[in-house]
Amino acid sequence: MIKEKNIKTIILGISFAIISLLLVISVVNGINFGSFKILSLEEITTKKNEVNLAETNLELEKTRYEVLEEKLNKEKQEFIEEKNKYEAISDETIDIINKINTKEKYSIEYIWIKLGNYAKQLNLSIVVAEPGNSLNQEEVEESIFKIQVSGSYSDISEFIFNIENDDELRFKLDNINMEYVSGTVVKATFDVKDIVIVK
Secondary structure, three states: OHHHHHHHHHHHHHHHHHHHHHHHHHHHOOEEEOOEEEOOHHHHHHHHHHHHHHHHHHHHHHHHHHHHHHHHHHHHHHHHHHHHHHHHOOHHHHHHHHHHHOOEEEEHHHHHHHHHHHHHHOOOEEEEEOOOOOOOOOOOOOOOEEEEEEEOHHHHHHHHHHHHOOOOOOOOEEEEEEEEEEOOEEEEEEEEOOEEEEO
C-alpha cells in the first residue's frame, strides 16, 4: 500500500516536472504539435508589438481620413455656394453686364447732333476730338473720345448730367477736368471711353 502510494507520488512528481519542463520550453522556444502551436514569450511580445503598431497606423489613417473628409466637405460647400450665386444671376443681369462690357457704336454725325443740341440749349461752346485725335496735341488712346465745353459752371454741370443720363448715348465719362477761363466762364474737358465711331 505504501509502495503504491510512493509510486503515485513519484509518477505525479515526474508528470509535474515534465509539465513544468514543457512550460519552460514553450515560454523560451514555443511548442508545435501539428496544427497546434504554443507561442514563445518572444513571439507573443512580437505579436503584441505588431498589434500596437497596427492600432497606431489605424489611428493615423483615421485622422488622415477625417482631415480629408473635412476638406472635401468644405470644398463641396464652397462649390454649392458658388453654384447658387451663378444660378442666381438672371438673364437680365447678364444682359446688363454684356452692355457694360460692350463698346458702343455711333456715327460721328449722330454724336455731333446730340452733343450740339445739349450745348446749344445751355449756351455752351463745344469742341470734340474723335478717338485717336487730340484737343491740344497730346497723345490720346485710340478708344478715347474727348469733349471740351466752355461756359458757366452751372451750365457745364447740367450738360454733363444730361449726357450721362441720356439712354441713347450711354456715355461713361471719365477724367473730368475743369479750369477757370475768365469772368464766369469755365472750360471743362472729359473723356468718353470704349466707344467706336462709325464713318
